[in-house]
Amino acid sequence: xxxxxxxxxxxxxxxxxxxxxxxxxxxxxxxxxxxxxxxxxxxxxxxxxxxxxxxxxxxxxxxxxxxxxxxxxxxxxxxxxxxxxxxxxxxxxxxxxxxxxxxxxxxxxxxxxxxxxxxxxxxxxxxxxxxxxxxxxxxxxxxxxxxxxxxxxxxxxxxxxxxxxxxxxxxxxxxxxxxxxxxxxxxxxxxxxxxxxxxxxxxxxxxxxxxxxx
Ligand code: CDP
Ligand code: CDP
Numbered sequence: 001x002x003x004x005x006x007x008x009x010x011x012x013x014x015x016x017x018x019x020x021x022x023x024x025x026x027x028x029x030x031x032x033x034x035x036x037x038x039x040x041x042x043x044x045x046x047x048x049x050x051x052x053x054x055x056x057x058x059x060x061x062x063x064x065x066x067x068x069x070x071x072x073x074x075x076x077x078x079x080x081x082x083x084x085x086x087x088x089x090x091x092x093x094x095x096x097x098x099x100x101x102x103x104x105x106x107x108x109x110x111x112x113x114x115x116x117x118x119x120x121x122x123x124x125x126x127x128x129x130x131x132x133x134x135x136x137x138x139x140x141x142x143x144x145x146x147x148x149x150x151x152x153x154x155x156x157x158x159x160x161x162x163x164x165x166x167x168x169x170x171x172x173x174x175x176x177x178x179x180x181x182x183x184x185x186x187x188x189x190x191x192x193x194x195x196x197x198x199x200x201x202x203x204x205x206x207x208x209x210x211x212x213x214x
Pocket of ligand 1: 036
């Protein structure tokens with residue numbers, strides 16, 4: 001099935017844009033960051049030292065983790081029958097998520113689920129490594145960017161405590177599936193664009209590739 005990969009650093013606009021794009025195209029929207037955040041939330045709930053990859057992997061081996069698609073055509077993750085939601089934007093999760101998502105066992109777990117979600121449906125999937133590692137063969141690959149100042153302002157406007165530059169640095173420098181611009185990705189600078197402007201720019205790039213709004 002078709003996969004539209006949307007990668008980029010924090011507050012580049014991935015979630016807002018991917019959700020709107022998926023609606024326009026009639027595709028399912030998959031937010032992979034939510035999965036890493038939910039796993040981080042669970043690891044913190046268990047009181048595990050997030051700096052110890054072995055302890056993080058251990059904590060997960062006893063948890064039941066289910067990923068799927070809700071009736072509204074958006075992805076969900078359920079851990080031990082709970083769907084963490086509001087807690088995923090907590091500053092504690094923001095602080096620890098880059099450490100937890102660098103653990104190979106965590107990446108393997110999430111990657112397998114992401115590939116399964118796209119097996120029998122068209123998806124817009126956002127994250128850090130969707131175009132580079134999860135679906136390197138998809139021809140529909142975008143990298144959203146914006147200046148660090150603008151991204152910081154956007155997060156502040158949302159009222160979240162989030163050290164996005166520290167997170168971006170960790171995400172870009174880790175060994176496993178670092179944040180990077182895939183060689184064949186189409187880069188869209190969202191700094192001066194509205195959300196609808198970004199969606200329009202992506203749709204304009206998709207049209208010649210045969211992907212059109214329904
Ligand atoms: O919304 P924001 O860009 O701030 O973050 P997110 O997409 O919710 O992702 C939270 C964290 O999960 C990132 O900082 C990465 O550490 C991790 N992540 C990842 O490693 N790989 C992905 N495909 C998506 C997220
Ligand atoms: O998912 P990611 O962290 O990349 O970004 P987001 O959560 O979609 O966007 C962060 C904030 O910036 C949201 O409040 C968006 O409404 C806003 N934004 C914007 O105002 N203009 C854009 N071109 C992109 C995002």
